[in-house]
Structure formats: C-alpha cells, structure tokens
Amino acid sequence: MNLPVTRRFGPLRDKHSRPYLVTAGLSMMADNIEHVITYWALWEVFASPWLVGFQVISHWLPFLLFSVLFGGLAEKYDCRRIIQAAQILFALVSLSWGLLFLTGTLEMWSACVLLVLHGLAGALWGPAEQLMLHDFAEPPELPSAVRLNATFKSLGVLAGPVVGSALLLALGPTYGIFVNILFYLPMNLLMIRTPFTGHVRSGHVHRERISILDTPRVLRTVSNDRVLVGMIALAGLIAVCVGASLQVAMPNFAQNLGAGDKAGIGYGALLFANGIGGVVGGILLEATGILKVDVRGAVIAAVMFGLTSLIVATTGHYAVALIALVIGGIANLAATAIGQALVQLRAPEHQRGRVVGVYSMIGSGMRTGNGITLGWLGALLGVSGAVAVGGAALVVGALLIAALIALQARRELRA
Template sequence: MSADSPTAAAASPPRSFAALRHRGYRGFFFSMAGAMMADSIEHVISYWVIFEKFNSPALNGFAIVSHWLPFLLFSVYAGALADRFDPRRLIQIGMVIFMLVSIAWGVLFLTDTLQMWHAAVLLVAHGIAGVLWSPPSQVLLHDIVPRDQLQSAVRLNATSRYLGMLFGPAVGGGILLLLGPEKGILFNALLYLPTILWLWKAPYGPKFRTEQGPPPRAIRGLTDIIAAIRNVAADRTLLSMTLLAGGASLFVGTAYQAQMPGFAHDLGHGDADLSYSLLLSADAAGALTAGLLLESRGLLQPNPRTAFLLAIVWCCALAGFAMSNVYGLSMALLFVAGFVELSFFSMAQTLVQLRAPPEVRGRVIGVYSMAALGMRTFSGVTIGVVGAMIGIHWSLALSATLLLTLILTLAAFSLRPRPA
C-alpha cells in the first residue's frame, strides 16, 4: 500500500508538514490557496468600487452579511450534497460561480452600468459560491490524506486562508493599481481556473474509494438539518467543539478587525501609515506563524482539553488588547490572538472531522461550518452595535468575557468524567 493512500495506517510520531508529503494534497493545497487569494482580491477590488460609486454604509454592511449568511443557511445542505455526490464537482461549481461573478463585475465596471441592486445580487452569489466550496472541500480531504494526517491537512488549509488574508489585500491593491478595477477583476477570474482544472483529473472522490460505505441518503431538506444536529448532539466532543467554534464566531468572529481604525486612533496611530498597516495585519501574522511553526514541529495534536485552553488564551489576549493603550503591547497581544486562533479553530475542526460518522460526514461538517462561519453574520452586533453604545474597547472586552464564560462551561461539560 502506498504512503499516499488514505487508508494507510501509520503509528509513527507526527512529521513536519505531514500532509504536504502527499502529492495529491500538494495539488489540493496550492490550487485552493490560489482560489483563496482570488477570493480576497475580488473583495479588495469590488469593495473599493462599491465605496467609490455608492459610498453607502448600508451596502457595506450588506456585503458582510451576504458573505456569511449563506453559510448559516446552506452549510448543512452543502455537506449533505457532498455526502451524496462527488465533492470535486461541487467545488468546481463554486469556482465557476466565483468566475462568473468576477466577470459580471468586470462587465459592469467596463460599461459603467453598475447599480446597487447589481452589487447586492453579485455579493449574494459570491457568498453562495463560498458555501459550495467550504464543506465539500473538507469532505474531500478524507479521500486525499490518511486519517492520522488529517490535522496537518486541516491546519495547512487554515494557514493558507491566513496567507490570503495577509497577501490578498496587497496583491489586490497592486492589481488595482496596475490594471485598474475593470481589467483587474477580469484578470482575477482567471485565478480560479487552476482549482477547476486540478479537480477535473484529481483521482479522489466516491468512485475512487476502495472501501464503499452504505449508500448515501437522499437529501431531505429541513429534516437533514435536524438529523445532522442530532448526530452532533449525540457526541459530547462533536457538540462541544461545534459550540466552541460557533460561540467564538458569534461573540467575536472577525468583527473587531472592522473596528481596527478606531482602536488605531485611540493608540495614536489613526493615519493610514505603516503603523496602522502593521496593527491591521498583526493577528494574521500570528496565525501564519502558528501554522508554519506547529506544522514544522508536528505540535499540538487534536485534543479537546488543549482546544479549550487555547481558546481561553485567545479570550484573554483579545480582552487585553481591548484594554491596552500601549501600541507595542497591542501589537503583541494581537499576534498572540492570531496564533492561538488558528491553533484552536483548526484543532476543533479536526476533532469534528475525525469523530463524524462516515455515512453523514458531510452533514456533520456542514453543521460545524454553519456554526463556525455562519454565526459570524451576527458578530458585528456583539462588537459593532454594542460598541456604539458603550465604546469599542468595552464591547470587545465584554464579548471576550462572555465567550470565556461559555468556554469554561463547555469545558466543564465536555471534560467531565464519563459514567462507568
């Protein structure tokens, strides 16, 4: 049996960048990283044009909601489709929608016919494409890498997402400067092609599995969501990791990044200079460092107790950042927050994927995505809206404290001794 076979058992200790040792995963990783970069570039260009043309705070808010709300509504359905059909084809459909959205932006920019309703439709289509991409890609990982290297694959995927967060805005800004928004967004459409082409011939998916499980159930609408939630609730670790990710996204998510200009202003760096840029990217740099360091050493293997401890550190770092009035300390706390955020989120997702019953794996991953990504739809309320009433520093500190309370409760529930 080859080392690349997902069914190969391995009892050896974790190796550095274990998943990247598989040729199949290397193709998956680099093609998906390119798609993540393209996703980020599209946001940079489209958001800039929307701001220039409409200068509408309501439309800017809708852009955030339309990005995350589809994950809340459709993640379980996307996971159920991945259980029943070839996940490669679902990801390809998502990539094609991404391409069509970029092309539509480009045509509207070139003809100067962009209207607000056009922007709303394209933003919604972009969000739906993301749902077709996320749960099926996690299901496909089980066909590419062995079970013992699944954490490496999940963590490397998360690292590539933060690579997109770090370099996507810079690359998008460069494309915007060199080509302009019209040609730049059309060029961006081509960046989705490598993923489509790699998936076309990649020898993974249902028809390549040597061990066939029971035939997948038909998709049954709302019944699927209820059944998937019951599957999650029946397993203490599945439930606690899903609630941990959902709580982190609800109470904090990425909403504090949208408030970064306010934090920078209070730290004395409110101008658009290097100091502000460094503050804005500090947590992404911490996450990238975590991905590279932990993978190079094979550290922090999946364990619920470790996930809870890392999440507690995240809460403390964010609360400290909220209360800090020293620029250097704020930078360091954001770096720590990014480091532990990638660590505990990727660990929680790994535990969910490892414990999900194979016959409903996509549905269970869909429930996790619904919590981990869909709940970000409301994080702007916990920090942004509350911040308008009591200030962004106190709102972030309060959100981190409430999340800390939830984490301690989940830890007590999940780690309590099981009855004999």
Template sequence: MSTTHPPSFAALRIPAYRFLISAFLLTMMADNIEHVISYWMMFQQFHSPELGGFAVISHWLPYLVFSVPAGALADRFDPRRLIQIGMLMFMFCSLAWGYFFLTDSLQLWEAMALLVLHGCSGVLWMTSTQIILYDVVGKSNLPSGIRLLATARYLGLLVGPAVGALMMLGLGPKVGIILNACFYLPNLIWLMNAPCGPKFRDSPIAPPRAFKGFKDIFITAQEIAHEHKITSMILLAGASSFFIGNSYQAQMPGFAQDLGHGDPGILYSTLLAADAAGALLAGLLLESRGGILKTSPITAIGLAVLWCASLLCFALSEQYLLAILCLFIGGFFELSFNSMAQTIVQLNAPLEIRGRVIGLFNMSALGMRAGAGITVGLLGGMIGIHWSLAISATCLIAVSSTLYWRFKHKF
C-alpha cells in the same frame, strides 16, 4: 492514539495535497482580491455604508443558511463537482463585476445580487474542500492537512489584499477584476481528475441518503447529539463566532485611531498584519513540531480561552506596541484552536453523514459570525469598541470555561 508523532509537514509529502493546497491558496487570494476591488468600486459608485454592511452580511449569512445543505449534497454527489460549480460561480462574479465596471452600468440591486452569489460560492467551495481533504490525506495526516490549509487561508488573507491593491494600481480595477477570474482556473482544472471523492475511498460507501434541504440541519444535530467530542467543538466554534468571530478586524480603523500616533492607515495595516502573522507562525510551528499539542477537546477549549484573553488584553490596551503583541498572540491561538476543533470534528464524524456534520460545523464556525456584528459592532456603537470587544471576550471566556468543566467532568 499512537504515541508516535507524525513527521513535520506530513500532508505536504502527498502529491495530491500539494495540488489541493496550491489551488486553495489561489482561490483564497482571488476571493480577497475581488473583495478589495469590488468594495472600492462600490464605494466610489454609491458612497453607501449600508451597502458595505450588506457586503459583510451577504458573505457570512450563506454559511449560516446553506452549510448543512451543501454538506448533504456532498454526501450524495461528488464533492469535486460541487467545488467546480463554486469556482464557476466565483468566475462569473468577477467577470460580471468587470462588465458592469467597464460599461459604467452597475446598479445597486446588481451589486447586492453579485455579493449574495459570491457568498453562496464560498459555501460550496469551503464545505466540499474539507470533505475531499479527508480523501486526500487520510485519517493519520488529517491534523497536518487541516493546519496547513488554515495556514494557507491566512496567507491568502495577507496576500490577496496586497495583490488586489497592486492590480488596481498597475492595471486599473476594471481590468484587474476581470483578470482575477483566471485565479480560479487551477482549482477548476485540477478537480476534473483529482484523486479524491467517492470513487477513491477504500472504506465501504453507505447508500446515499435522501437530500432533505434545511431539515438536514435538525436531523444531523439529532444524530450527533451523543457524539460529545463533535458537539463540544461545534458549540465552541459557534460561541467563538457569535461573540467575536472576525468582527474586531472590521473595527481596526477605530482601534488604530484610538491608539494613534502617526499615520492611522499604517497603524491599521500593521494591526491587521500582526493578527495574520501570528496565525502563520502557529501553522508553521505546529507543523514543524508535529504532535506538539495533543488533539483533544480539552486542549482546543484551553487554546480558545487563551485567544479570548489575548483579545481582552488588546481591547483594553492603550499602548500601540502592546496592542500589536496581543494581536500577534491572538492570531497564534486562533489558528491553533480553530484547526484543532475542525480536526476533532472530521476525525469523529460518521462516514455516511460526514458532509452534513462538516456543514453543521461550518454553519456554526462561519455562519454565526453574523452575530458578532451585534455583540462587537452595534454594541460598540453604544459603549465604544474597546468595551464591546472586552465584554464579548469575557463572555466567551465564561462560555468556554463552562464547556471545559462540562467536558472534563462529565465525559
């Protein structure tokens, strides 16, 4: 690896990447706007906590089931078209919500169907976007491209709910959800002639492999078993998602109440903002100081341990300001290790099965988040959310430390 550090914000110097990240940010914002409006309207209609739980499961379970098949499709077909299909599915969901809200005809099964369709849309979009990212920025600028895309994701998570709330207040949820469909259009239009995909690759393209559906999960796992850098990052991402993921965010109202003095709503918003703000700072700092961290499995695992330690301190904190600081630091390390793990997987994935490998990583990093509903959520109902998060963070520290020792001494 060259010792020359890449320039700051290297990926943004590529015109096609500027289009890609702008469209990605709008899509992430629209995704979260839809969550804000649809969740609110479903609660008003059904007053069902179970439906709220189904909304979380339906968002992440498709990543567990369909990420590798989606990657296999992207290996065989143009990933730009798969993203466009995802955008059309997203738009259909927003317009369908709007129709049901306007006609006051939403039924429970229709809400569940739209939630599942929305989750499947995300799998096509996220997996295929990571594949064309390599085409747009190339190998040398890939770490920058991934960090900035992760930063845009957190910015969308911050901006989306705020814009959604403003749209509900200013336009009403019925008009707002219909207008939300327009935010997917830039990505849909740009991808018609975007300079990425199989036709724009300089390296020889391997003959497309047959699409084998769910069998591709096991076949891909076997093919990369000897790629220790890839397997260690997939295991790290899977363990992080299973034990913690983003489950603590769903428990923030409870943490805010326990820490509480003053308005718990304000405390809740501040806690969520602290986590996202830390991630944004990480993206900006790592980009402005290009190459400040060495991209290696050892570094990624170390950053993951620091993330766990931050959340462990947050879980045990009884002071509001200390909790804010722990979440801010946690957000910083979360973006750092997640973006580095993804970079390592992309840099080392064999070209002919890159889509499948990225799909396997997404299955682990995103799909396994459904398990955190048990480790933090259900366990929290029995022993309290502070202890459930603390125990989950401790378990993840143990797993990460084992991975660290195994990689450092065996590979």
C-alpha cells in the same frame, strides 16, 4: 482524543495533497482580492453604510442557511465537481463585476445579487473541500491536513489585500477584477487531474434524499457525542464573541493607539500582525505539535484567542497590541483547526459531509450574529469596549464548555 505521532508536514510531502493545498490558498486569495476591489468600488459609487453592512451579511448568511445542505451534496456527489462549480461561480461573479464596471451599469440591486452569489460560492466550496482532505490524508495525518489547509488559506487571506491593492492601483477596478479570474483557474484544473472524489478512501456515498431541513436531524444524531457537540459549540462561541470584529474594529484600535495618522502604516501593520499570526501559527503548530488534537488543546487555544482580543481592545501600548494580535492569530487558527479535525474524525462516516456542514454553519454562519452584537454593544460601550466584552465572554464560555464536557465524561464513567 490523542492521535499517534505522524510525519511533520506530511501532506506537503504528498504529490496529490501538495498542489491541493497551494491551489486552495490561491482561491482564497482570489476571494479576498475580490473583496478589496469591489468594496472600494462600491463605496466610490454608492457611499452607502447600509451596503457596507449588507456586504458582511451577504458573505456569512449563506453559510448559516445552506452549509448542511451543501454538506449533503458533498456526501452524495463527486466533490471535485462541487468544488469546480463553486470556483466557476466565483469566477463568473468576478466577470460580472468587471462587465458592470466596464459598461458603467452597476446598480444597487445588481451589486446585492453579486454579493449574495459570492457568499453562496464560498458556502458551497467549504464542505466539499474538507471532505477531499479525507482522500488526500491517512486518518492519523488528517489533523495535519486540516491544519495545513487552514494555514494556506490564511496565507491567501493575508496575500489577498496586498495583491488586490496592487491590482487596484496598477489596473483599476475593472481590469483588476478581470485579472482576478485567473487565480480561480488552478484549482479548477487540479480537479480535472486528481483521481480523488472525496469518497475514494471511505467508499461511502450518501444515497438518501437531501433536504435543507436536514440540520435538526443531524444535530439529533450527534447529540450523544459530547466532544462533537462541544467543538461545534466552541466554533459558534468564537464566531459570535469575536468573529470578524477585530478586522472591523482595527481602524478604531489604530486611532486609540496613536497609529491612525501615519500614512496608514501603523494601521496596516496591525492588520498584517493579525493575518500573519494565522500563517506563522499553522507552521509552528505543525512543526512542534505543541497542542494536541483534543478538547484541552482546542479550549486552551480559544482561551488564548479571547485573552489576546481583550488585550488588544484595552491596551494603550502599540507594541503590546501588535504582539497580542500575532499570538491571537496563532490561537484562532489552532482553535478552529483542532475543532475542525476533531469534528471530521468523530463524525459518523455516513453523515460526515452534513456534520462538517453543521460545523461550517455554526463556525462561519454565526459571524452574522457577531456583527449584530458588535453593533449593539458598540453603541453602548464603544467599539473597543464591545470587542473587550466579546473577548472576555469567549474566555468564560470556552472554560464552561470544557467543564461541561468533563462533567459529562465523569457521569459516563460512573454509569
């Protein structure tokens, strides 16, 4: 599906979408600041490997269980209010962490509850945030809006550890987490001012009953669209094969590359290279249009992400790993942004929120599975070996998905 040529950085020229993109980046930064502060504090208090594992599960499992339900809510209700509810929940969780730190009453059960609530806030935010892009952008510029939204959120992910570490050092975990609440306010205030609801352009509001069991029905509805199914499958493949394994395995890579004992500088540079790739990638792809918003573009990006992950896991050269991480960050953003845009463009209008929810369920929720496969393969092959297998599997799987889509297209032409 090729779209007509549109303005470069078109959504950034619009007075409504520009602040939306910026505030989304700020909220994503606040999300990551909370991770930096709370994960450090939780390790200081409990030093529990079990809790470390639960941190990953609690963040992604709500996406797996509730994304379609939350997508249905985004179809039925004003997306501004859903976004505000998610941002307020984020802020209340930060406030609760701060109060527990301040009073010294943090316990394991309360930490687990707050971790789950934080994950729920992220899952609730996702579908409504994506539907709002349909109001801000004309259909030809929707891929650009999706790509720039991902870019600003990548910038938030990149800035979160930096700002979070600064707050932790300057104010400590208690007052640092209180300050973090302020970063959620801009998007809340914007949702009061913006005239868009997520339904203005389409004029469609879902009236049917919403159920947590909608997922099978939605999948059956879109099963005849090979591109939709292929992009959802590709998102799941990326999540399961690579997911968050690069970040988790980074200390191991730094040690293998001889950069683990340089006061953290070598390790930090690897993390930064992985993050900056997403930011630079979004800008380059928007400026050049080098990858089209079609199946071929998504598959090329996914294959590149798999290859660079394989290189990072197997190379013995620090410079090669840095370059591969930057290219991998670009490829990861391209694959997910193209897949997201295709899903939103091809989703039936009356089910768009739930289809976006399915994409989020698979693309984000299946990262829970990545933790399981990483642990299992890591025990057999070592962490680097597990990441290498995941990268290779992504390459093979992406090519297989492309071949199946092409085969189905040929069958339809013959019919």
